[in-house]
Amino acid sequence: MEYRHLGRSGMLISEISYGNWVTHGSQVEAEQATACVRTALDLGITTFDTADVYAGTRAEAVLGEALKGERREGLEIFTKVYWPTGPGRNDRGLSRKHIMESINGSLRRLQTDYVDLYQMHRFDVATPLEETFEALADVVHSGKAHYIGVSEWKAEQIRAGYELARELKIQLVSSQPQYSMLWRVIEAEVVPVSEELGIGQIVWSPLAQGVLTGKYLPGQPPPSGSRATDEKSGAMFISRFMRDDVLSTVQKLKPLAEQAGLTMAQLAVAWVLQNPNVSSAIVGATRPDQLTDNVKASGVKLDTELLKRIDEVLDPIVERDPDKTESPSKRP
Numbered sequence: 017m018e019y020r021h022l023g024r025s026g027m028l029i030s031e032i033s034y035g036n037w038v039t040h041g042s043q044v045e046a047e048q049a050t051a052c053v054r055t056a057l058d059l060g061i062t063t064f065d066t067a068d069v070y071a072g073t074r075a076e077a078v079l080g081e082a083l084k085g086e087r088r089e090g091l092e093i094f095t096k097v098y099w100p101t102g103p104g105r106n107d108r109g110l111s112r113k114h115i116m117e118s119i120n121g122s123l124r125r126l127q128t129d130y131v132d133l134y135q136m137h138r139f140d141v142a143t144p145l146e147e148t149f150e151a152l153a154d155v156v157h158s159g160k161a162h163y164i165g166v167s168e169w170k171a172e173q174i175r176a177g178y179e180l181a182r183e184l185k186i187q188l189v190s191s192q193p194q195y196s197m198l199w200r201v202i203e204a205e206v207v208p209v210s211e212e213l214g215i216g217q218i219v220w221s222p223l224a225q226g227v228l229t230g231k232y233l234p235g236q237p238p239p240s241g242s243r244a245t246d247e248k249s250g251a252m253f254i255s256r257f258m259r260d261d262v263l264s265t266v267q268k269l270k271p272l273a274e275q276a277g278l279t280m281a282q283l284a285v286a287w288v289l290q291n292p293n294v295s296s297a298i299v300g301a302t303r304p305d306q307l308t309d310n311v312k313a314s315g316v317k318l319d320t321e322l323l324k325r326i327d328e329v330l331d332p333i334v335e336r337d338p339d340k341t342e343s344p345s346k347r348p
């Protein structure tokens with residue numbers, strides 16, 4: 017495993033991290049979740065990403081339990097706040113009230129005194145940005161989080177947050193967007209601003225939720241147990257990629273991966289890591305062997321000719337529109 021700085025910060029994180037959206041507390045049993053976390057640690061993954069909202073708050077508890085007994089200083093634990101965590105009108109968003117309540121809930125469930133990175137899971141149109149950042153400054157200055165990040169914020173929102181963070185003497189160091197060979201919407205605006213401000217991308221769904229592993233074949237039912245068969249939530253989220261034109265185009269990457277001596281999953285993870293503004297690729301996994309496969313992408317250099325051929329194959333189905341970086345127009 018290779019390690020990168022999180023943006024311009026002094027903290028190093030594993031360039032492949034493990035996230036537990038959809039999986040822990042939902043798609044997979046606790047025992048399987050723990051087995052994945054233990055394998056991740058054995059493979060050199062030290063960075064773990066979760067959120068208060070995942071699996072109705074259960075995902076944080078599963079991760080906290082799985083990491084129990086680990087040396088805290090050897091881990092980087094990331095969580096998030098914004099999406100609803102309860103039925104109340106204040107159990108959501110980025111108000112001072114919800115941030116203060118949510119960080120305490122997250123720390124309790126994660127069984128830790130602090131998180132390394134506290135991320136704003138979307139931009140909250142219903143709270144003044146100053147209120148959010150003043151609350152975050154209190155979270156950081158009380159030692160409950162070390163660094164601040166955002167997720168799916170537009171370039172101008174990142175810049176506004178960055179300036180407030182500086183004034184308040186806290187560090188906004190990361191952005192967590194969706195990024196993969198199929199979803200490149202950050203390249204035009206978010207990445208240039210982030211490079212200028214020293215913000216690193218921690219990218220989600222680098223495998224397009226499993227689609228880029230090539231295991232979903234056009235015109236055929238999805239493999240049993242895969243995300244596309246998870247009726248609790250996974251099937252709904254992956255549906256955007258489950259189109260025959262996408263699945264058949266993705267199959268054309270297979271010979272390219274083989275020529276490079278990589279599995280398709282490794283090619284997909286290595287592809288996002290070629291972007292120097294990416295600090296880490298957050299992979300998901302329902303089984304330990306998926307992590308064993310995916311981590312081999314660490315340190316892989318893809319040559320220019322291969323990158324060009326990937327672009328030629330995928331061009332008709334790649335999404336590049338920067339307007340697809342968005343937050344809800346109303347607080348959920």
Ligand SMILES: NC(=O)c1ccc[n+]([C@@H]2O[C@H](COP(=O)([O-])OP(=O)(O)OC[C@H]3O[C@@H](n4cnc5c(N)ncnc54)[C@H](OP(=O)(O)O)[C@@H]3O)[C@@H](O)[C@H]2O)c1
Nearest residue numbers: 035036037220221222223224225226242243299300301306
């Ligand atoms: N900030 C945000 O808004 C946001 C949104 C989404 C995700 N995230 C973060 O990003 C993390 C990763 O997202 P993701 O789970 O969608 O990422 P992903 O790595 O694109 O997809 C992971 C899924 O693909 C399948 N898979 C993984 N490796 C495989 C392999 N080698 N062979 C075959 N199948 C494989 C597994 O699903 P099956 O076995 O079920 O098929 C696994 O759960 C999340 O856990 C979360 O931390 C953040």
